[in-house]
Amino acid sequence: MKYAYFPGCSYHGTGKEYESSTQAVAKKLGMELVTIPDWSCCGATASHGKSHLLNVALPARSLGIAEEMGMDVTTGCAACYQQLAHANHKMAEDAGIREKVNKIISKPYNGTLKVKSLVEAVGTVDPETIKAQIVKPLTGLKVAAYYGCLLVRPQKITGFDDPEKPMFMDNLMTLAGAEALDWAHKTECCGASLGISNLDIAVRLINKIIKAAVESGADCFVVACPFCHLNIDWHQKNVNKKLGTSYDIPVFYFTELLGLAMGLSPDELGLKTHFTDTQKVLSLVG
Amino acid sequence: MELIKVNQSIEKNADFIKEVGLESGQPVQKCYQCGKCTAGCPVAFAMDYPPQQVIRMVQLGMKDELLKSNTIWICSTCHTCSTRCPCEVEITHVMDTLRIMAGKSGATPAGKAKYVETMYNALLSTVKSYGRTYEVGLVLQNNLKSGKLFNGADMGMPMFQKGKLQLMPSKIQGAAEVARIFDEVRKMEGGVK
Numbered sequence: 001m002k003y004a005y006f007p008g009c010s011y012h013g014t015g016k017e018y019e020s021s022t023q024a025v026a027k028k029l030g031m032e033l034v035t036i037p038d039w040s041c042c043g044a045t046a047s048h049g050k051s052h053l054l055n056v057a058l059p060a061r062s063l064g065i066a067e068e069m070g071m072d073v074t075t076g077c078a079a080c081y082q083q084l085a086h087a088n089h090k091m092a093e094d095a096g097i098r099e100k101v102n103k104i105i106s107k108p109y110n111g112t113l114k115v116k117s118l119v120e121a122v123g124t125v126d127p128e129t130i131k132a133q134i135v136k137p138l139t140g141l142k143v144a145a146y147y148g149c150l151l152v153r154p155q156k157i158t159g160f161d162d163p164e165k166p167m168f169m170d171n172l173m174t175l176a177g178a179e180a181l182d183w184a185h186k187t188e189c190c191g192a193s194l195g196i197s198n199l200d201i202a203v204r205l206i207n208k209i210i211k212a213a214v215e216s217g218a219d220c221f222v223v224a225c226p227f228c229h230l231n232i233d234w235h236q237k238n239v240n241k242k243l244g245t246s247y248d249i250p251v252f253y254f255t256e257l258l259g260l261a262m263g264l265s266p267d268e269l270g271l272k273t274h275f276t277d278t279q280k281v282l283s284l285v286g
Numbered sequence: 287m288e289l290i291k292v293n294q295s296i297e298k299n300a301d302f303i304k305e306v307g308l309e310s311g312q313p314v315q316k317c318y319q320c321g322k323c324t325a326g327c328p329v330a331f332a333m334d335y336p337p338q339q340v341i342r343m344v345q346l347g348m349k350d351e352l353l354k355s356n357t358i359w360i361c362s363t364c365h366t367c368s369t370r371c372p373c374e375v376e377i378t379h380v381m382d383t384l385r386i387m388a389g390k391s392g393a394t395p396a397g398k399a400k401y402v403e404t405m406y407n408a409l410l411s412t413v414k415s416y417g418r419t420y421e422v423g424l425v426l427q428n429n430l431k432s433g434k435l436f437n438g439a440d441m442g443m444p445m446f447q448k449g450k451l452q453l454m455p456s457k458i459q460g461a462a463e464v465a466r467i468f469d470e471v472r473k474m475e476g477g478v479k
Contacts (some may be wrong), residue, residue, distance in 0.1 A: 054467070
């Protein structure tokens, strides 16, 4: 398995433990992640509200470079995935926009690649290959797999999992020995960048998600998006402060929990850079 | 709300109705107001018009009201409405289209809507300068332009202590090309800063 890898702009900042755990788990699974040289921002949550053309051109620049590498693309960040997958769809289907975009990016993109989220890339590895790496099963750990919006919607663009009741991360957690809970808010929106622009709105959304997970008996969240992670991990204390709750539930990337089950050290996975305390979960799984 | 003569706005803004359909690529006229979009919208509580009304207002040609609404900025583009719409209207794309039209019309969003627009601009300006999002620059610029100077200020030190704050931007080799993409798009369709 070899992929052209798109790290995304948070890879050395707010989402750095996602990056380190992704690299460590990929190595264990024999998955080669070749970083797209000189990749650029996908446009994130902003370009789609500015211009349809800009919104395709920004991710297409990196897709053009990847096409030259001749490898399908994968990325961990759900927002980057959405942007890349949307641009990929447009460049493959819409000759008009393809022509315009290819005039303004240096390496033209012909829409020949597949774009996969890291959840799909890891989730389609042979289960036996994953099981063979599990040396410290997460027995007794109850996880609420939280997919958020952009990983599974819209289905026309994403397509690998169910948009209302996705199971890919649940299945990976089951392989790692944890108990994946059936809970209500798997795909509710965390507010994404409203956490920066309008925190008073975002805390209400985050509160609903945490409440549902806690009520279902979860020990922790498992996520696949740096923005979901930031909103639920960092803003959890703002929810407590503004809404009078007293949540204390850790939020892990799916690669961190897979890595733990594969015997990788918490340091290697970046587990010490979270804001909610991860220790109680770490001691649960030894 | 002032009285609106619906038949007049449909006639007066026929071009607007057509443009929203074309630009968004969505069959807006198919909507029969079932309300499923509003029922599932996570941010409807903060909007001046819920998603279902936005679609009706497009059908009725209520251009000015729509381009001035905070809804088109508050929408978090989570695609819940698009996924559930029985008429297969991807409402998220309609929201994006209205946002783009509002930007080009020179409408100045206020309050919560302004904070969203400011954040978009701050993010894209770091991308135009460096080729990638520069998180610190984004927050600083966002706070200066929104007037919320200490927004997220409590994040700074903890993020720094956890090694999650890149104080300096990392500029990619192709930064000039990325800036050129912005400029070319602006030349081709106008309105992108």
